[in-house]
Amino acid sequence: MTVLASVSLATFLVTGLAATQFRSQPLPPSNRLAREQALRQSVNQLEDQNRALKARVQTLQASVKSGEDESARRSSAAQQVKTQLDDEKTVAGLTALHGPGVTVLLHDGSDPNDPADRSLGWTVHYQDLQDIVNLLWASGAEAIAVNGQRIVPTTAFHYAGVNILVNNGSRLSAPYTVTAIGDPSSLATGLGNPDQLAELKSRSRIYGLGLSWVRSTRVSLPAYDATFLVKYAQPLS
Amino acid sequence: MISLIGLALGFLIVIQLRSQAAVARTLAAQDDTSVALLINDLNRANNQLIQQTAALSQQEAQLRQALTAGGADSQAIEKELTMLREISGEAPVRGPGLQIGIQGSIMDFELQDALNSLRNAGAEAFSLNGYRIIGSTPIISRGQNLLIGGRSLSAPFTLLVIGDPEQLQPAADLSASTLQTRVQVNIQRKTDISITDVIASRPLIYAQLGR
Numbered sequence: 001m002t003v004l005a006s007v008s009l010a011t012f013l014v015t016g017l018a019a020t021q022f023r024s025q026p027l028p029p030s031n032r033l034a035r036e037q038a039l040r041q042s043v044n045q046l047e048d049q050n051r052a053l054k055a056r057v058q059t060l061q062a063s064v065k066s067g068e069d070e071s072a073r074r075s076s077a078a079q080q081v082k083t084q085l086d087d088e089k090t091v092a093g094l095t096a097l098h099g100p101g102v103t104v105l106l107h108d109g110s111d112p113n114d115p116a117d118r119s120l121g122w123t124v125h126y127q128d129l130q131d132i133v134n135l136l137w138a139s140g141a142e143a144i145a146v147n148g149q150r151i152v153p154t155t156a157f158h159y160a161g162v163n164i165l166v167n168n169g170s171r172l173s174a175p176y177t178v179t180a181i182g183d184p185s186s187l188a189t190g191l192g193n194p195d196q197l198a199e200l201k202s203r204s205r206i207y208g209l210g211l212s213w214v215r216s217t218r219v220s221l222p223a224y225d226a227t228f229l230v231k232y233a234q235p236l237s
Numbered sequence: 238m239i240s241l242i243g244l245a246l247g248f249l250i251v252i253q254l255r256s257q258a259a260v261a262r263t264l265a266a267q268d269d270t271s272v273a274l275l276i277n278d279l280n281r282a283n284n285q286l287i288q289q290t291a292a293l294s295q296q297e298a299q300l301r302q303a304l305t306a307g308g309a310d311s312q313a314i315e316k317e318l319t320m321l322r323e324i325s326g327e328a329p330v331r332g333p334g335l336q337i338g339i340q341g342s343i344m345d346f347e348l349q350d351a352l353n354s355l356r357n358a359g360a361e362a363f364s365l366n367g368y369r370i371i372g373s374t375p376i377i378s379r380g381q382n383l384l385i386g387g388r389s390l391s392a393p394f395t396l397l398v399i400g401d402p403e404q405l406q407p408a409a410d411l412s413a414s415t416l417q418t419r420v421q422v423n424i425q426r427k428t429d430i431s432i433t434d435v436i437a438s439r440p441l442i443y444a445q446l447g448r
């Protein structure tokens with residue numbers, strides 16, 4: 001039902017958007033204003049609901065964990081599986097971690113206001129975050145977070161117009177902070193390699209887009225703030 | 238219908254990004270298109286979270302039932318373990334999805350963009366030319382080849398994706414449309430794909446538990 005509602009909403013929005021984009025006659029100013037306010041109010045409501053749902057997920061995760069702990073105390077079979085489960089949770093990003101590493105800082109540069117340059121090269125795009133995360137994995141990172149959102153196996157970056165979203169509808173805003181745990185010098189060497197992030201580094205020079213990193217003896221990464229659902233993949237025995 | 242929405246969204250986003258003169262990310266300063274797309278995304282995310290709460294409630298009930306009866310249900314724990322091993326690429330998996338053939342060389346960022354949009358469309362497992370790819374698998378171009386987790390792979394490529402073919406198709410179509418000017422891409426829906434390669438979890442050397 002909710003999925004259906006969402007799909008029909010999307011259809012409605014897309015139709016509405018297409019109309020907004022292509023209609024030549026503008027709406028009367030009063031309607032426009034009301035519509036703008038209604039749209040922004042919807043975002044606020046949905047983001048409130050998003051936060052409440054995440055809190056609910058975390059509460060449920062805590063009660064599942066206490067059920068698992070109790071089961072492990074009662075049965076050695078359960079104890080054995082639970083030890084493996086705890087390791088697996090760490091691998092999947094469901095555990096907070098700390099350690100040495102690097103912090104990468106990114107912020108938008110300045111708009112050149114050049115009619116000949118429509119590249120939007122002065123802004124940070126989701127692909128830039130994706131490239132940095134990939135380079136950090138390649139340079140030996142053990143765990144990564146972006147603006148406090150843990151990168152997990154299912155993480156995807158998504159853009160909704162000017163917004164960048166990650167994980168379950170978390171909206172990221174500039175400045176962006178990418179934090180990674182690992183050998184600080186390997187991570188910094190990877191980032192400093194002139195062959196890597198070449199396009200981003202040149203945009204940093206041209207537009208004053210901020211790109212810098214610092215090594216640290218201790219960075220702290222939160223656990224993933226939700227859980228995973230597997231609907232289609234079955235174990236292959 | 239869904240692929241139509243995907244196509245329409247993709248098209249609008251392109252227009253949007255091209256016509257956007259000043260980019261502001263605070264809500265008040267955003268254009269209507271960005272706000273509407275955000276509403277669409279938040280709806281989708283909230284639906285996912287509702288499904289997560291349902292799954293967790295069920296798991297909790299299963300654990301409590303055994304505890305109330307005086308025992309312990311190790312199978313309920315086993316189920317979660319299996320799910321996490323699938324997510325982390327440590328268990329072989331099968332399921333419906335797409336088989337995507339790419340008949341020429343592609344760049345690292347092109348593969349990353351494709352994987353990213355397929356994950357947004359709910360992809361649960363990937364393999365490229367038989368090798369498992371997970372979120373933390375580094376993808377780097379080395380000449381015409383792709384280094385995937387340190388292994389050098391060359392064209393032609395076969396990307397297997399497990400997930401809902403209905404949802405995956407529009408994401409794959411969008412990626413293919415950007416590649417197809419150079420290389421031939423074919424996308425086939427499959428009812429049963431097997432991904433047998435697994436990834437051994439790396440021991441943590443620098444990271445320690447807790448914040």
